[in-house]
Each structure stands twice: as C-alpha cells, then as structure tokens.
Amino acid sequence: MSNVESVAQSYQQFNPRAYLQNNYVPPRADFSNEGSVVQWKLRCLADACATGEIGGHTLVDIGSGPTIYQILSASEHFKEVVLTDYLEVNRAELRRWLQDEPGAFDWSPYIKHVSKLEGRGDSWQEKQKRIRERVKTVLPVDVHQPNPLGEEISSGSVDALVSTFCLEACSPNLEMFHRALGNITKLLKPGGHLLFIGALEESYYLAGEAKLNVVPVTEEIVRNALSDASYKIKEFKTYIMPPTLKVGVDDVNGVFFAWAQKQDSK
Numbered sequence: 001m002s003n004v005e006s007v008a009q010s011y012q013q014f015n016p017r018a019y020l021q022n023n024y025v026p027p028r029a030d031f032s033n034e035g036s037v038v039q040w041k042l043r044c045l046a047d048a049c050a051t052g053e054i055g056g057h058t059l060v061d062i063g064s065g066p067t068i069y070q071i072l073s074a075s076e077h078f079k080e081v082v083l084t085d086y087l088e089v090n091r092a093e094l095r096r097w098l099q100d101e102p103g104a105f106d107w108s109p110y111i112k113h114v115s116k117l118e119g120r121g122d123s124w125q126e127k128q129k130r131i132r133e134r135v136k137t138v139l140p141v142d143v144h145q146p147n148p149l150g151e152e153i154s155s156g157s158v159d160a161l162v163s164t165f166c167l168e169a170c171s172p173n174l175e176m177f178h179r180a181l182g183n184i185t186k187l188l189k190p191g192g193h194l195l196f197i198g199a200l201e202e203s204y205y206l207a208g209e210a211k212l213n214v215v216p217v218t219e220e221i222v223r224n225a226l227s228d229a230s231y232k233i234k235e236f237k238t239y240i241m242p243p244t245l246k247v248g249v250d251d252v253n254g255v256f257f258a259w260a261q262k263q264d265s266k
C-alpha cells in the first residue's frame with residue numbers, strides 16, 4: 001500500500017463530531033479569552049480580507065473538513081464560494097449546516113464574533129444568511145491529484161483559495177506536502193490569493209477512533225513551499241500554542257497564518 005493510500009485508509013475512521021469537539025468548542029474555541037487560538041485565527045483572516053485586496057467571483061476552500069469558520073470573512077468578497085473535503089462524512093456535516101438541518105454544528109458564536117470584528121453594521125443573522133446563499137456547492141477534493149477537484153473546476157479559474165489545517169494533515173511527507181501545494185495552486189488564476197492556515201510541528205491528531213499522522217512543518221518549511229509554488233508572501237504570522245490549549249487531542253506546538261499571492265507566470 002502506498003503512503004497516500006495508507007493516509008486515505010486512516011481517514012476512514014475520522015469522526016467529524018469528535019473532531020469538532022476537540023478543536024471548535026472551549027477551551028480552544030474560547031471567545032471570552034483574547035489570547036485564544038480561535039480569536040487569533042479569525043482576526044488573521046478578517047484583517048487580510050479587510051484590506052480590500054482579496055476579492056472576485058469564485059473562492060474555493062480546500063479541505064474544509066466539517067468546519068466553515070475559515071470562510072466567514074473571505075466569503076463577503078466573492079460571488080460564489082465552494083467548500084470541499086475528501087470525506088463524505090465531512091461534506092455531509094457541511095451540508096447539514098448549510099441547509100440549517102437539525103443536529104448541525106452551531107457556528108453562531110463564530111459568526112457573531114466575526115460580525116463584530118468586521119463592523120458591517122448588519123446583524124450576525126444577515127451575515128449567516130449571506131454565507132448560506134453564497135456557498136454554492138460542496139465538492140470532493142484530493143490534493144494529491146494533479147487536478148484536485150477533477151473536472152468540476154478547471155485549472156487557473158479560481159480567484160482565491162482558503163486552506164486550513166489540511167495539507168500537513170494528509171501528506172505523508174514533505175515532498176507530498178510541497179506537491180499538494182503545487183496541485184492546489186494550479187487552480188488559482190495568476191495574481192490570485194491564498195489564505196493558508198496550518199499546524200506547526202504537529203505529528204498526530206485525534207478524531208474519535210482515528211489517530212491521524214501529520215507531517216510536522218515549521219515556518220521555514222511553509223515559507224519555502226510557498227516560494228517554490230510561485231507565491232509572493234504578503235503576510236506570515238505564527239501563534240504559539242499555550243500549555244492550557246495543549247489538551248491531548250494532538251501534539252501541535254503552534255499555528256501559522258500565511259497570506260500569499262500567486263505570481264503571474266513568467
């Protein structure tokens with residue numbers, strides 16, 4: 001079995017609800033604590049989007065998992081948003097929220113927080129409604145394929161990408177991490193933007209019965225991978241995980257945020 005096949009097999013046990021409980025409720029999702037990692041992530045995304053430099057027709061989120069927080073700011077600047085994940089269980093979780101079905105995860109604390117950050121003057125319910133209107137589809141994705149979205153979305157047609165905690169969590173080694181970044185970058189138009197968040201120096205994480213391997217990456221590794229994939233790095237920030245947030249669900253040491261722009265083909 002190839003490395004990629006063994007990663008795929010390990011994901012068959014991935015439990016979205018357990019994953020959400022591990023990372024997206026307190027203490028990691030503590031909106032009363034300025035220093036919490038969730039506030040840091042949302043602030044990084046909101047500030048980049050507030051520059052007005054990121055916008056267009058189509059935004060694609062690569063490896064959404066069962067979460068939507070990552071597109072709360074960027075979605076305001078695009079006509080259409082596409083969510084993607086490798087697993088049907090995650091795509092089903094996303095559709096449950098999009099269709100406001102019973103049992104869907106409650107993202108309202110996140111939408112309320114981002115609504116306040118952005119200060120658009122409308123209600124968080126209006127923001128939530130806009131997001132549900134703009135997310136047009138939830139597609140399968142495999143970042144290890146030369147064309148990660150298959151025939152659904154062609155190369156060079158996407159105005160911006162978001163990808164959070166995905167590439168390092170599904171790449172068996174650094175070579176595959178670099179290659180996966182190259183594969184998703186092909187989707188972007190020249191001049192298109194990438195908002196990229198991931199785990200620093202993480203080697204595993206838990207999601208219910210599943211224990212998933214992660215290729216540990218550092219700031220330097222990520223910076224080099226972005227440069228190799230023909231990006232100009234516009235912003236790079238790191239968050240050091242405080243001991244109070246090391247809760248046993250992974251061995252992550254920090255989180256990176258990168259805003260990068262694909263350079264025009266030479």
Ligand SMILES: Nc1ncnc2c1ncn2[C@@H]1O[C@@H](CSCCNC[C@@H]2Cc3ccc([N+](=O)[O-])cc3CN2)[C@@H](O)[C@H]1O
Pocket residue numbers: 008011023028037038063064065066085086087090141142143144165166169170199202205250252255
């Ligand atoms: N071949 C593939 N192509 C695309 N996606 C794929 C593929 N295989 C699996 N996937 C997809 O990738 C996965 C994305 S979830 C990955 C979770 N990453 C680790 C976890 C995340 C996390 C979150 C928050 C915080 N924090 O401090 O706030 C820390 C951490 C650190 N631990 C999953 O959706 C799977 O379905």
